[in-house]
Amino acid sequence: MAQNGKSGGPPIQKILLIGNPNVGKSVIFSRLTGVNVIASNYPGTTIDFSRGYTGHGENRIEVIDVPGTYSLEPVSPAEKVVVELLNRAVEERGSIVINVIDATNLERNLNLTLRLIKKDVPMIIVLNLWDEAKHTGITIDAEKLEEILGAPVIPTVAVTGEGIKQLVDRLQEAKRGTYRFAGEEPWQEIGKILDQTQTLTHRHHTFMERVGDLTIHPWTGIPLAILIMYAVFQVIRLIGEGLIGYLFEPIFEILWRPAMMALSRLLGSAGTLHDILIGQLIDGRIDFGQSFGILTTGLFVPFAAVLPYIIAFYFVLSFLEDSGYLPRLAVLVDKFLHVIGLHGMAIIPMFLACGCNVPGVLATRILETRRERFLAATLMSISIPCMAQTAMIFGLLGPYGSRGLFPVFITLFIVWVAAGVLMRNLVRGESPEIFTEIPAYRFPHMRVMLKKVWMRVRWFLKEAVPFVLAGVFIVNLLYTAGVIPFLGRLAAPVVTRLLGLPLDAVGALIIGFLRKDLAVGMLAPLDLSMKQLIIASVVLTMYFPCVATFAVLLKELGVRDMIKAAIIMIASAFLVGALLNLIL
Amino acid sequence: MRMTDLAAMHAGESGTVTRLDGGTGASKRLEDMGIRPGVRVTKISGQIMHGPVIVGVGSARLAIGHGMARRVVVAAD
Numbered sequence: 001m002a003q004n005g006k007s008g009g010p011p012i013q014k015i016l017l018i019g020n021p022n023v024g025k026s027v028i029f030s031r032l033t034g035v036n037v038i039a040s041n042y043p044g045t046t047i048d049f050s051r052g053y054t055g056h057g058e059n060r061i062e063v064i065d066v067p068g069t070y071s072l073e074p075v076s077p078a079e080k081v082v083v084e085l086l087n088r089a090v091e092e093r094g095s096i097v098i099n100v101i102d103a104t105n106l107e108r109n110l111n112l113t114l115r116l117i118k119k120d121v122p123m124i125i126v127l128n129l130w131d132e133a134k135h136t137g138i139t140i141d142a143e144k145l146e147e148i149l150g151a152p153v154i155p156t157v158a159v160t161g162e163g164i165k166q167l168v169d170r171l172q173e174a175k176r177g178t179y180r181f182a183g184e185e186p187w188q189e190i191g192k193i194l195d196q197t198q199t200l201t202h203r204h205h206t207f208m209e210r211v212g213d214l215t216i217h218p219w220t221g222i223p224l225a226i227l228i229m230y231a232v233f234q235v236i237r238l239i240g241e242g243l244i245g246y247l248f249e250p251i252f253e254i255l256w257r258p259a260m261m262a263l264s265r266l267l268g269s270a271g272t273l274h275d276i277l278i279g280q281l282i283d284g285r286i287d288f289g290q291s292f293g294i295l296t297t298g299l300f301v302p303f304a305a306v307l308p309y310i311i312a313f314y315f316v317l318s319f320l321e322d323s324g325y326l327p328r329l330a331v332l333v334d335k336f337l338h339v340i341g342l343h344g345m346a347i348i349p350m351f352l353a354c355g356c357n358v359p360g361v362l363a364t365r366i367l368e369t370r371r372e373r374f375l376a377a378t379l380m381s382i383s384i385p386c387m388a389q390t391a392m393i394f395g396l397l398g399p400y401g402s403r404g405l406f407p408v409f410i411t412l413f414i415v416w417v418a419a420g421v422l423m424r425n426l427v428r429g430e431s432p433e434i435f436t437e438i439p440a441y442r443f444p445h446m447r448v449m450l451k452k453v454w455m456r457v458r459w460f461l462k463e464a465v466p467f468v469l470a471g472v473f474i475v476n477l478l479y480t481a482g483v484i485p486f487l488g489r490l491a492a493p494v495v496t497r498l499l500g501l502p503l504d505a506v507g508a509l510i511i512g513f514l515r516k517d518l519a520v521g522m523l524a525p526l527d528l529s530m531k532q533l534i535i536a537s538v539v540l541t542m543y544f545p546c547v548a549t550f551a552v553l554l555k556e557l558g559v560r561d562m563i564k565a566a567i568i569m570i571a572s573a574f575l576v577g578a579l580l581n582l583i584l
Numbered sequence: 585m586r587m588t589d590l591a592a593m594h595a596g597e598s599g600t601v602t603r604l605d606g607g608t609g610a611s612k613r614l615e616d617m618g619i620r621p622g623v624r625v626t627k628i629s630g631q632i633m634h635g636p637v638i639v640g641v642g643s644a645r646l647a648i649g650h651g652m653a654r655r656v657v658v659a660a661d
Binding site: 070071073075104105107108111136138185187212213216217218327330331332334335343344432433434435436437438440 | 595612613615616617618620622628629630631632633634635636638641642643644645646647648649650651652
């Protein structure tokens with residue numbers, strides 16, 4: 001046993017987790033570092049690397065979770081990240097690689113392993129999904145494999161933590177693999193290794209596999225997909241409305257209202273400070289939806305109107321992600337997405353965008369070409385409202401039922417398709433075909449799932465709530481200073497003539513850049529008709545991304561493409577708004 | 585034995601890959617994901633209107649676009 005230390009190598013300072021997509025690198029990363037990163041059951045969950053630490057004091061080791069890759073010759077930007085990090089690790093002393101392998105798919109995974117060995121970097125091989133391999137009748141002789149490859153091989157079940165202790169205990173044993181093969185193609189070598197280490201007992205197809213195949217056959221898959229999407233919608237509504245009705249609204253009504261009324265009286269029921277903190281009293285009462293004080297509407301919008309739906313959406317999304325359904329949905333909608341110049345996998349960023357456009361834009365990195373990423377990012381910014389905005393639209397138009405809601409979402413869907421078709425023909429570049437692994441169905445681990453929901457909800461609380469509060473403050477400031485009425489008069493031709501909205505709606509368009517949910521909330525006190533609410537909801541979704549989305553778009557697309565995207569957004573928003581004003 | 589390709593195979597049919605046609609880039613990606621001459625494949629399903637093809641390779645399932653699937657030449661059983 002030639003330890004890293006014994007062979008004169010420096011102590012380990014950095015660990016790189018490398019492996020094929022969807023083998024559990026992120027779960028192992030979380031186990032090693034205690035840092036939570038989003039892990040899901042589809043290839044391409046990790047699009048950038050995350051950093052964390054394991055061990056303490058002098059023994060502290062940096063751990064880097066990198067995107068999955070099938071080879072060391074990158075195709076996507078996510079894969080480029082891997083090769084860059086690996087090449088750096090090869091040069092640095094004290095860096096080791098943990099090569100995470102999917103034990104159910106040893107043959108393909110070893111392709112990457114042999115290429116890593118060729119890089120001559122100290123490594124440890126982790127045989128993850130060990131339990132699943134056993135279930136499917138695959139037995140691997142880990143000791144024999146270790147002997148052949150010349151680097152430690154450790155079986156693990158990362159989601160339950162099995163084998164992680166052994167991995168930590170043996171980190172210092174990381175060493176350069178000794179297996180060498182001649183030529184470029186390692187496949188024949190892999191065959192030889194498999195003969196010596198792997199036994200397959202043929203089992204019947206598992207129940208999950210049968211269900212899995214039903215969801216991907218076109219004649220059963222498409223009806224099932226429609227059913228699943230309908231269920232998704234209903235479950236989100238059920239959880240969201242339940243949380244609002246039984247938890248968040250009672251908290252505001254029973255606990256918060258008396259406190260705020262007392263504060264209002266204390267402040268003399270009027271005055272600048274009162275307006276900023278409490279807002280306008282409506283018939284002598286605080287209206288959480290319309291008063292527009294920081295402590296009333298400023299808290300009510302994010303916590304009682306939006307948060308419940310954020311929780312509901314991410315709960316359902318996490319379930320879909322961890323089950324492995326999303327790549328199957330990608331296959332089913334592939335043909336349709338070609339109409340808008342994308343392939344099926346683009347449904348994943350689109351889905352994420354329904355929660356928040358920021359992770360949606362980031363997830364476009366799973367698409368291979370620049371053209372696809374531009375199309376996907378621009379399309380989602382134009383026509384996919386985030387869950388926060390959707391929740392507010394439901395709040396406003398909900399009372400009208402489907403007569404009010406339907407036109408908004410149908411219009412946005414038509415815009416999504418029409419803008420996609422248009423851009424497919426105008427934007428040059430390549431759009432390759434779908435080519436992805438379809439992971440096995442797994443029943444989501446409740447604990448893992450809830451943790452993921454919590455991570456995303458916490459992100460919302462940290463990133464969104466301050467913006468809403470700041471937004472309410474700015475609204476009050478702009479009104480007091482007379483800026484909104486002034487801009488309203490300036491924009492009158494467009495806003496009133498073209499869109500048929502009152503001048504005050506300009507305030508919503510300004511604040512929409514900060515937070516779209518708040519902007520929709522600003523429509524509440526304006527006494528708009530159903531038609532005006534529909535137009536305003538659609539225009540607010542389309543005209544420009546919120547500041548957080550704008551920032552990631554700028555980073556992902558670059559200035560030039562961002563300007564192009566912005567022009568498309570503004571132009572199409574006013575075009576569609578004007579059309580709705582004529583038609584409705 | 586019948587020579588065919590992944591796109592033309594029937595759902596449920598198995599065979600052995602004999603050749604990858606087309607550019608080195610596409611072939612390289614296919615090989616990296618385990619589709620290469622000599623490998624046993626089973627077609628699970630094909631989507632309507634020349635949609636993606638689902639193939640079983642070992643215990644993995646891959647979704648391959650129709651155009652790329654046509655380049656995978658298979659000797660069906």
